Amino acid sequence: MPSIKRHKFKLTTEQLQEMLYWLKLIRAFDERLSILVRQGRVRSGVYSSIGQEAIVVGTCFGLQKDDYIAPLHRDLGTFLMKGVSPGVMMAQMYARATGLSKGRDSALHSGVPELGIFGNTSMLGANTPVAAGIALTYKLEQRDNVVLAYFGEGAANTGDVHEAMNFAGVHKLPVVFICENNVYSYSMPIEKSMAIEDVAVRAEGYGFDGVAINGNDVLAVYQATQGAIARARAGDGPTLIECKTYRWHGHSEHDPAFYRSDEELAMWKSRDPLPTFTTYLRARDVLTDELLLEIETRVRREIDEAVAFAEDSPHPDPSEAATDLYA
Amino acid sequence: MAREIAYMDAIREALREEMARDPHVFVLGEDVGVYGGAFGITKGLYEEFGEYRCLDTPISESCIIGVSVGASLRGYRPVAEMQFGDFITCGFDQIVNQAATLRYRYGGRVSCPIVVRAPVGGNVAGGLYHSQNPESWFVHRPGLKVVAPSTPWDAKGLLKAAIRDDNPVIYLEHKYLYRRAKGPVPEGDEIVPIGQAAVRREGGDITLVTYGAMALPSLEAADRLAKEGVEVEVIDLRTLSPWDKAAVFASLDKTNRLLVVHEDVKTLGLGAEISAVIMEEKFDVLDAPVMRVTYPDSHCPFSHVLEQANLPNADKIVDAIRRLAAY
Numbered sequence: 001m002p003s004i005k006r007h008k009f010k011l012t013t014e015q016l017q018e019m020l021y022w023l024k025l026i027r028a029f030d031e032r033l034s035i036l037v038r039q040g041r042v043r044s045g046v047y048s049s050i051g052q053e054a055i056v057v058g059t060c061f062g063l064q065k066d067d068y069i070a071p072l073h074r075d076l077g078t079f080l081m082k083g084v085s086p087g088v089m090m091a092q093m094y095a096r097a098t099g100l101s102k103g104r105d106s107a108l109h110s111g112v113p114e115l116g117i118f119g120n121t122s123m124l125g126a127n128t129p130v131a132a133g134i135a136l137t138y139k140l141e142q143r144d145n146v147v148l149a150y151f152g153e154g155a156a157n158t159g160d161v162h163e164a165m166n167f168a169g170v171h172k173l174p175v176v177f178i179c180e181n182n183v184y185s186y187s188m189p190i191e192k193s194m195a196i197e198d199v200a201v202r203a204e205g206y207g208f209d210g211v212a213i214n215g216n217d218v219l220a221v222y223q224a225t226q227g228a229i230a231r232a233r234a235g236d237g238p239t240l241i242e243c244k245t246y247r248w249h250g251h252s253e254h255d256p257a258f259y260r261s262d263e264e265l266a267m268w269k270s271r272d273p274l275p276t277f278t279t280y281l282r283a284r285d286v287l288t289d290e291l292l293l294e295i296e297t298r299v300r301r302e303i304d305e306a307v308a309f310a311e312d313s314p315h316p317d318p319s320e321a322a323t324d325l326y327a
Numbered sequence: 328m329a330r331e332i333a334y335m336d337a338i339r340e341a342l343r344e345e346m347a348r349d350p351h352v353f354v355l356g357e358d359v360g361v362y363g364g365a366f367g368i369t370k371g372l373y374e375e376f377g378e379y380r381c382l383d384t385p386i387s388e389s390c391i392i393g394v395s396v397g398a399s400l401r402g403y404r405p406v407a408e409m410q411f412g413d414f415i416t417c418g419f420d421q422i423v424n425q426a427a428t429l430r431y432r433y434g435g436r437v438s439c440p441i442v443v444r445a446p447v448g449g450n451v452a453g454g455l456y457h458s459q460n461p462e463s464w465f466v467h468r469p470g471l472k473v474v475a476p477s478t479p480w481d482a483k484g485l486l487k488a489a490i491r492d493d494n495p496v497i498y499l500e501h502k503y504l505y506r507r508a509k510g511p512v513p514e515g516d517e518i519v520p521i522g523q524a525a526v527r528r529e530g531g532d533i534t535l536v537t538y539g540a541m542a543l544p545s546l547e548a549a550d551r552l553a554k555e556g557v558e559v560e561v562i563d564l565r566t567l568s569p570w571d572k573a574a575v576f577a578s579l580d581k582t583n584r585l586l587v588v589h590e591d592v593k594t595l596g597l598g599a600e601i602s603a604v605i606m607e608e609k610f611d612v613l614d615a616p617v618m619r620v621t622y623p624d625s626h627c628p629f630s631h632v633l634e635q636a637n638l639p640n641a642d643k644i645v646d647a648i649r650r651l652a653a654y
Contacts, residue, residue: 102434109432113400119432121424129390129421133397133405140379160420163390170385324435325469327493 009226011219015061016286017295019218022057023274024299026077029086032303033093037253041311042093044254045106049074051216051248054273055180056081058221058243059148063229066143068116070131072124072150072180073108074247083115086302087309096313103316104324125155128164128177135173144233148225150178153242154185156199165240169206172237176228177203179240180215182247187259203240215243216273219280246271329480329511334504337479337512338368338444341486342406344516346376349404352490355382355391356408356444365410366446366505388414392421395441396429404440404490412447412499413459426495427470438493442486447475448501448540448590450638454629460539460591460622465497466568466600472521473568475499477542479510481565484519492521499567501540508543524571526578530558533648534578536601537588538564541639545588548644557652567597575601576609583614584651588644593621615654620647 011019030050036042049056056077060069063082071078079089084100092099093106100110100119111119118134120127131149138145151161156179168175179199183190196202203210213224221243228239246268250257281287332340345352353376354369360383363370372381384391388409395405409415415422422443429439449458465473472494476482482500489496527542528549537545542563549559560578564570579585585605587598602617620639628634 100434101432104434105432111400111433111437113437118397118400121420121428123420123424126389126393126420126425129387129393130397130400130425132390133394133399134401135397136379136394137398137401137403160389160393163385163387164393166385167387167390167394322469324431324433326472327430327438327440 048249054218070118070127086306090306090310094310098313125158125160153181174232186251200242210240212242215245334508337483353380388418392418412445458627524574528561530560544641547641
């Protein structure tokens with residue numbers, strides 16, 4: 001795995017601080033959602049990304065507005081980083097009329113074309129052919145935009161992911177495939193779902209490069225993604241980046257995750273991407289106690305405001321239950 | 328000016344004219360490029376419009392549809408060819424879960440203008456996997472439109488309408504009609520609006536509702552019965568979703584008797600839906616129960632003898648109409 005020091009894409013102090021803000025915001029958003037589910041205020045559809053935030057931040061940081069993302073179900077933070085406000089995102093989770101889908105569906109099952117966000121269905125991996133289609137149009141128009149297509153190691157076993165990576169490889173499409181290998185597809189550990197150690201090796205079968213990296217290291221993720229993006233923008237085709245990580249919560253907030261050991265969870269919690277990064281920032285004198293407090297205060301305020309916005313938002317009107325089916 | 332051309336040539340003409348008219352229209356599918364399609368429908372388009380507007384794809388139906396959805400999100404109007412309608416099952420998820428739901432779950436902020444062309448139907452020695460009639464699966468799914476032309480005129484006009492429609496449209500072209508159906512087709516921009524049935528033959532005694540290749544034996548049966556003094560009004564639905572209730576109701580008001588003929592199997596075929604709607608909304612005008620002549624609930628066998636036993640034909644339709652008239 002590339003070490004944290006080997007980066008060639010330079011980040012300014014402000015950019016490093018901004019990365020920390022996003023990590024904190026996304027962590028806080030998911031932590032609040034978890035509480036809201038237990039309180040019965042958000043009913044379902046919550047797939048926590050806690051423990052995996054470095055992938056979201058490392059991949060989305062520095063994307064252009066007209067680059068496209070096609071995230072997996074757990075990557076709520078990608079929507080925030082691409083420009084959806086925390087309030088609208090919270091309203092989406094609350095199934096309110098002000099949410100992205102106006103209450104029709106929850107979580108990431110909606111999208112925002114003008115922000116370059118594609119929202120997938122619940123069929124994991126089904127986003128990747130769509131991502132390839134978006135990338136095909138970039139190629140046709142000779143634009144230097146890219147598409148980030150995310151899937152878990154579980155969805156890596158779907159036909160869609162295979163078909164999409166093959167198609168993207170054939171046409172050298174500007175797609176970066178991000179595999180978030182969080183060890184479990186719902187309850188199934190990876191060793192029971194594939195006979196290889198690294199999903200990344202599958203890239204060779206599609207004619208492009210694959211790399212397995214430490215997905216809990218936001219800078220490693222950023223460097224790998226920027227490298228892949230540079231190749232894609234230059235017309236050199238797709239890359240597969242497998243980010244090794246771990247899901248702290250269950251598959252959804254309703255899953256107690258009894259199928260794994262406390263020791264395993266504790267081991268992965270010791271690799272929490274947030275303190276890893278703050279330690280790094282402190283060592284480089286990028287982070288002070290004052291700034292940390294400022295970021296945490298801002299994050300708390302933004303999450304509070306998002307919840308207030310969602311709770312103050314109206315429920316959808318029953319007359320909208322069967323509208324917007326046809327253009 | 329209308330000339331006599333074959334059904335398959337009318338489809339190609341619609342594709343060619345729409346591609347020339349709108350640079351965002353492109354064709355993709357298996358063997359559609361250099362080879363010109365398994366049935367020759369796309370012949371010449373690769374040479375005229377280039378590799379990426381007549382795109383050969385791997386055998387990846389799900390990816391073909393997913394790529395189409397992705398391209399549609401960037402303003403394109405892809406026309407995806409399923410080599411055989413039977414293979415549409417391999418792209419089923421991308422049609423019913425991805426394309427059909429997109430607008431609804433995006434809160435009405437996008438549309439999904441894709442066309443999926445599927446060569447369907449039997450009586451071509453195709454056996455189990457080259458003969459199927461999948462229309463009910465898609466008629467059953469909100470968010471999709473389904474059309475099934477029976478004449479060259481409609482084949483061209485409905486495909487143009489489908490390409491210009493902002494919704495996903497399943498375009499079912501019947502293989503039996505490719506060369507056998509010849510007739511007048513207007514040169515240039517004649518659109519057949521989606522949702523409008525055509526009265527193929529007027530008559531005051533029985534209303535016969537049909538579509539696709541079954542229009543031929545239906546008209547033959549009507550001609551035979553006319554010699555016995557029974558006047559059958561033959562309605563060709565042309566669009567299966569949304570089907571033209573007004574046209575069926577208007578005819579039924581005149582005849583008070585309804586027969587539905589389709590090549591799809593009986594159980595939950597379109598005839599079941601039409602019959603149920605008639606029960607709910609037009610029960611008082613009926614002089615006899617709604618009757619159906621359909622494929623039995625069976626697969627399509629390869630043996631000519633077996634297939635002919637299953638297929639509806641003029642004899643079976645004449646027999647049903649006699650029973651209906653005598654009721």
